[in-house]
Amino acid sequence: MKSVKNLPLTDECHHWTHLGEVPWDLQKYWQQRYTIFPFYDEGIYMTEDAWYGVTPEPVAIHLVYDFVGFISADKRTVIDMFAGVGGNAISLAMATEEDGYTPRFDKVIAIELDAATLACAQNNAAIYDVADKITWVLGDSFKFLELLANSPDKLGADLRVDIATTTIFASPPWGGPGYRTDEIFDLTTMEPYNLAALHEAYKAMDHALYLPRTSDLRQIAKLVPDGVKIDVVQYCVEGASKAMVAYIPAAVEAPAVSPADQSMS
Template sequence: MKSVKKLPLTDKCYHWTHLGEVPWDLQKYWQQRYTIFPYYDDGIYMTEDAWYGVTPEPVAINLVYDLVGFINPDKRTVIDMFAGVGGNAISLAMATEEDGYTPRFDKVIAIELDASTLACAQNNANIYGVADKITWVLGDSFKFVELLTKSPNQLGEDLRVDIATTAIFASPPWGGPGYRTDEIFDLSTMEPYNLAALHETYKIMDHALYLPRTSDLRQIAKLVPDGVKIDVVQYCVEGASKAMVAYIPAATEKPASEMPDHSMS
């Protein structure tokens, strides 16, 4: 598995400028385009599916701020496991130290399975001036982690990162409309990847999971040993909750009494 340079936009990449161009089921999302990407008019491109899952920029900025506060300063690499059209990867690449100038992360890796979606992400990151600060991967993020942990020599040299100094951000697809209507969303039914599969893959590193706003907190709490608390934050735009993010420390063999106590938010 290797990183990729700039991919060409395809006929599945769209920059709609008039409501009449937009499929009816996406029109409400397109009308929120300046919340999602304030620089939309500068040439932001999206695939149709991306409108359902893209993180609005105010949320992306805040969750990166929280991620930086959650992880240790020695975590200098971050991997965006589901890059989509780049909303979170852009904010990760733009994150700075307290001086406002020094990049917080030495390396940002953004992985996306669909070529058209990744082409949009690269285009959008270029608009924000950070395309060259992101290492782009076209492929399966689960396969990436498998290679990183078991066969790193099968990864390109620029992808062989130190697990001990790497954190994960994952905004997986949620699958189906259930999360919108369920009072409490069952994360074991999330498709195509449920909570257990995600955590099992990522638990060797500090990781943040971007989940439906009504996710079952009891299921999230069961991911960590007794005595360990995790941060779970609800993110809102204009007074409406959009999602929650669970910040989960890497698994450790230490007894609970020696493990860090992450307060619940």
């Protein structure tokens, strides 16, 4: 698995300028385009699916600010597991230290499974002048983590990062029939990846999960041992909640117990 640069925009990538160009089921999202990307008119491109899942820029900026406060200073690499058209990756790449100039992350890795979507992300990041500050990967983010943990030699040299100093941001697809209407959304039904599958893949590192606003807090709480604090934040735009983010520390493995220790217990 290697990083990629300058993927070409395809027929699946759109920059609509008039309402009449927009499919009817996307028109309400397009009418909010300046909330999603204030620089939309500068040449932002989106795939049709991306309109449903992109993080609005005000939310992306705020949650990255919170994310930086959640992680320790030694976390110098961040992996955006579902890059989409770049909303979160752009904000991660623009994050700075308290001086307002020094980049907070030495490396931002953005992974996306769909080539057209990743081409949009690279185009959009260029508009914000951060495309070259992001290492782009076209592929399966779960496969990436598996290789990173078990076969790093199968990754390009620029992708072999130290897990101990790496953190994860994940805004997965939500899927399922109920997240828009359920009063409390059951995260075991989230498609194609439910909460348990995501946490199992990410638990070796501090990670942030961007989830439906009505997600079941009890299910999130069960991810961590008793007594361990996690932060869960609701993010709103113009007074309306858009999503919640759970900031979850890496799991601490219990030390192995030797047979001698067991015999003494």
